[in-house]
Amino acid sequence: MNTLYLVEGKDNQPTYGFGLECSSELAAREDAPKLFEEVSSLELIPESFFFGKRADFIRAVGKSQIPIIGHTVELSIGADEPLDRRHLDQTKEVLDQVNCVLFSDHLCMTRASGIEIGQLTTLPFTKSVVDVVCRKVEQIQKEIPQPFMIENITNRFLWPQNELEETEFINAVTRKAGCGLLLDVTNLYINSINHKFNPFRWLDRIHASSVMGIHLAGGIKEKGVLYDTHSRCVPKPVWDLLAYVMTKSQPQVIIIEWDQDMPSTDRLIQEARYGEKFIASLPRKNPRSRVPKYMPALATEASL
Numbered sequence: 001m002n003t004l005y006l007v008e009g010k011d012n013q014p015t016y017g018f019g020l021e022c023s024s025e026l027a028a029r030e031d032a033p034k035l036f037e038e039v040s041s042l043e044l045i046p047e048s049f050f051f052g053k054r055a056d057f058i059r060a061v062g063k064s065q066i067p068i069i070g071h072t073v074e075l076s077i078g079a080d081e082p083l084d085r086r087h088l089d090q091t092k093e094v095l096d097q098v099n100c101v102l103f104s105d106h107l108c109m110t111r112a113s114g115i116e117i118g119q120l121t122t123l124p125f126t127k128s129v130v131d132v133v134c135r136k137v138e139q140i141q142k143e144i145p146q147p148f149m150i151e152n153i154t155n156r157f158l159w160p161q162n163e164l165e166e167t168e169f170i171n172a173v174t175r176k177a178g179c180g181l182l183l184d185v186t187n188l189y190i191n192s193i194n195h196k197f198n199p200f201r202w203l204d205r206i207h208a209s210s211v212m213g214i215h216l217a218g219g220i221k222e223k224g225v226l227y228d229t230h231s232r233c234v235p236k237p238v239w240d241l242l243a244y245v246m247t248k249s250q251p252q253v254i255i256i257e258w259d260q261d262m263p264s265t266d267r268l269i270q271e272a273r274y275g276e277k278f279i280a281s282l283p284r285k286n287p288r289s290r291v292p293k294y295m296p297a298l299a300t301e302a303s304l
């Protein structure tokens, strides 16, 4: 395990603080450079900046030296086929220009037999797929030196051939591959509602020391099903789960993902500030004490 897992930032904050996803739409805004001063870290999706796209913005990010979490969406880590060489090279080209401190992708597949699936697709939770993922992570870590995190996704369905629980699958990957977990708390919450399980018990079964980063987002409900649309503020039950995570784990960074129906840049910054205050409000002396009283929810718009 990387010893950085145990580094705790000032005032009980994660090392790289509370950051924001910087989508291509946000990067294109005139006031985007204010993010370099106003938030602790940014998450960049390298695919949005491939082939020199928004090169000026990437140069400005590099100059600012703001800590960057690289977060690819299409490495297709769970597919039993070689990593796409060109994709990896383009990813490296983007990340080499900025102060990248952590790197991540999803525990899923996006491509099979050379065909793009078009979405993050759930993997069969089997031992042989654990081995596939670990081989890919090993290759990625040889090429991209920053500590690597794998993210849990929303599961639209579960494979009938599953041999392991999702938590066992994730634990096996992080332990065998020696990588961290980018725990998407919203994805967990959504899965718990859609598949009817207790998310707190799910968290109890995850290796607490593997939680290296956190994602938070807001989604929507349609015909009784929750979707991770990144289009709303973080809902109250997700803050509740985050508080519980923080009684067990010391993530290095917490990122808010909001890339659809985005509000103003100032409003996004406000959401990150709220998160910082929320974390600072958590009990410090006895980190294993129970979840604190809620701070009032920041936003009033409907969310999940």
Ligand SMILES: [Fe+2]
Pocket: 151, 184, 215, 257
């Ligand atoms: Fe996420």
